[in-house]
Amino acid sequence: MSTMATATTSKVAQFWSDELAARLVRERDRFVISTGITPSGEIHIGHLREVVTAHAVWLSLKELGQEADFHYFADSLDPLRKIYPFLDAKTYAEHVGKPIGKIPCPCGKHSSYASHFVEPFLASLKELGMSPRVIYADEAYRTDGFVEVITIALQQRQRIAEILQKQTGKEIKADWSPFNPICNHCQRISTAVVTGFDSDRKVVSYRCECGDEGEVSMRGGGKLTWRVDWPARWRVLGVTMEPFGKDHSTRGGSYDTGTLISEQVFQYPPPLPMPYEWISLKGMGDMSSSKGNVISIHTILQAVPPEVLRYFILRSHPSKRLTFDPTLPLLNLIDEFDRSIKDATDRPSHLANISNAPSIGIPFRHLVTILQIVGMDERKVGARLQQAGYQVTDPEVLKRYLSCVKNWLERYAPEEVKFSLQEKLPEVADELTVAQRQALKRLAERLQTGMTGDAIHKLVYSIREECELSPQEIFAAIYMVLLGKRRGPRVGMFLSALDRTWVQRRFREV
Numbered sequence: 226m227s228t229m230a231t232a233t234t235s236k237v238a239q240f241w242s243d244e245l246a247a248r249l250v251r252e253r254d255r256f257v258i259s260t261g262i263t264p265s266g267e268i269h270i271g272h273l274r275e276v277v278t279a280h281a282v283w284l285s286l287k288e289l290g291q292e293a294d295f296h297y298f299a300d301s302l303d304p305l306r307k308i309y310p311f312l313d314a315k316t317y318a319e320h321v322g323k324p325i326g327k328i329p330c331p332c333g334k335h336s337s338y339a340s341h342f343v344e345p346f347l348a349s350l351k352e353l354g355m356s357p358r359v360i361y362a363d364e365a366y367r368t369d370g371f372v373e374v375i376t377i378a379l380q381q382r383q384r385i386a387e388i389l390q391k392q393t394g395k396e397i398k399a400d401w402s403p404f405n406p407i408c409n410h411c412q413r414i415s416t417a418v419v420t421g422f423d424s425d426r427k428v429v430s431y432r433c434e435c436g437d438e439g440e441v442s443m444r445g446g447g448k449l450t451w452r453v454d455w456p457a458r459w460r461v462l463g464v465t466m467e468p469f470g471k472d473h474s475t476r477g478g479s480y481d482t483g484t485l486i487s488e489q490v491f492q493y494p495p496p497l498p499m500p501y502e503w504i505s506l507k508g509m510g511d512m513s514s515s516k517g518n519v520i521s522i523h524t525i526l527q528a529v530p531p532e533v534l535r536y537f538i539l540r541s542h543p544s545k546r547l548t549f550d551p552t553l554p555l556l557n558l559i560d561e562f563d564r565s566i567k568d569a570t571d572r573p574s575h576l577a578n579i580s581n582a583p584s585i586g587i588p589f590r591h592l593v594t595i596l597q598i599v600g601m602d603e604r605k606v607g608a609r610l611q612q613a614g615y616q617v618t619d620p621e622v623l624k625r626y627l628s629c630v631k632n633w634l635e636r637y638a639p640e641e642v643k644f645s646l647q648e649k650l651p652e653v654a655d656e657l658t659v660a661q662r663q664a665l666k667r668l669a670e671r672l673q674t675g676m677t678g679d680a681i682h683k684l685v686y687s688i689r690e691e692c693e694l695s696p697q698e699i700f701a702a703i704y705m706v707l708l709g710k711r712r713g714p715r716v717g718m719f720l721s722a723l724d725r726t727w728v729q730r731r732f733r734e735v
């Protein structure tokens with residue numbers, strides 16, 4: 226016993242998802258990890274954390290040899306709360322208050338408003354290597370399991386109201402019901418008052434703001450209100466672990482009330498909580514679909530390789546706040562990711578798992594330089610890479626990376642990274658000093674075919690010393706005559722990918 230304890234404590238700190246998986250195995254005998262994001266607007270990178278976090282624990286469970294379920298619950302019964310800025314006011318005015326699974330999609334290509342946001346999200350998840358089981362609320366609410374929890378909730382309305390009142394400190398109205406019927410007449414889900422129910426016939430009667438009175442079936446005719454719906458799902462789906470945004474984990478928040486309702490009303494032990502912190506977008510603050518300050522996952526994946534995006538989320542514990550900066554820091558992140566692939570052997574399993582992602586072994590930063598050297602013409606990249614000493618092993622992966630580089634340059638790259646080769650000697654070359662001209666001429670003489678980036682870098686440094694220039698002075702000279710500006714990409718790599726004769730001719734022209 227004591228030797229085992231020593232063995233475990235002396236081990237390097239466990240990766241967070243392994244730790245959570247181990248805890249789940251210790252405390253529960255079923256492993257069901259649930260995620261749920263309401264598709265009422267663009268599903269963004271902040272939401273992605275929920276799924277990536279759950280998926281990581283699911284992978285850890287699999288590594289422990291456990292059968293586990295990992296699903297995504299799409300709340301298609303949630304009402305459209307208002308006319309968001311991205312919606313056409315004329316079309317959507319009549320749909321406010323109706324379930325988003327039952328109203329038209331904004332682009333006309335999807336079966337519903339909910340699918341309009343869920344489908345691209347699932348496609349992005351697939352690109353990221355994650356395929357959760359998908360459950361739509363409007364389908365789930367037609368099953369026996371949900372009819373059962375609806376019946377229990379209606380029967381124990383008083384008990385639930387007491388829990389909510391005590392925990393939230395808010396007065397619960399006399400006509401409050403845990404169930405929201407979908408009005409037969411106006412189709413809205415949050416405007417009717419429950420006037421009674423029949424647990425034998427499984428129907429709920431209501432009176433709606435629109436004047437309609439009638440009955441709906443407990444099978445698909447409505448939905449439990451959020452604070453009751455959540456613990457109801459835990460029981461019906463057998464959830465034993467669930468990540469959720471920190472807003473739910475406040476005192477008296479929905480995890481607290483959910484726990485009490487789950488234990489006292491549904492007789493089900495609440496899942497182990499996995500609260501996670503927000504991801505904010507540099508310069509834009511916390512992302513929020515309703516505020517409209519979001520970048521969709523799909524849009525980010527056009528400029529960031531999927532394995533890099535997953536790495537960004539996984540490398541930090543879920544409790545750590547993250548800021549995603551798609552400008553210059555993204556290049557550093559990708560460099561770090563490349564290094565993590567190189568020393569994958571001593572990495573936690575899940576980062577190693579990412580490392581199994583196809584890699585081209587060419588720094589993203591270099592692709593950024595090369596693509597600009599060839600005037601953004603992707604067909605010419607292969608030859609330049611070879612010239613710079615890189616072997617292209619997988620043309621498909623290279624193609625995918627180049628598309629990311631192109632989009633990154635267009636959307637996020639700061640000006641200092643962008644350049645274009647100047648066809649003629651730029652006017653700014655008139656400002657070069659005698660020593661700078663001398664250095665460029667020497668460089669022209671000593672550049673040789675097949676020199677690697679490192680060799681050129683060393684050559685530039687030795688000429689700098691001979692001509693008594695500062696590093697900035699010699700670098701500026703090179704960039705001024707080739708790019709017409711004083712700053713540019715890392716010089717060794719840059720010159721190694723250029724046509725040598727062309728460079729020599731330009732350097733001699735000064």
Ligand SMILES: [Zn+2]
Pocket residue numbers: 330331332333334335340341
């Ligand atoms: Zn659509």
Ligand SMILES: [Zn+2]
Pocket residue numbers: 408409410411412413416433434435436437
């Ligand atoms: Zn109505």
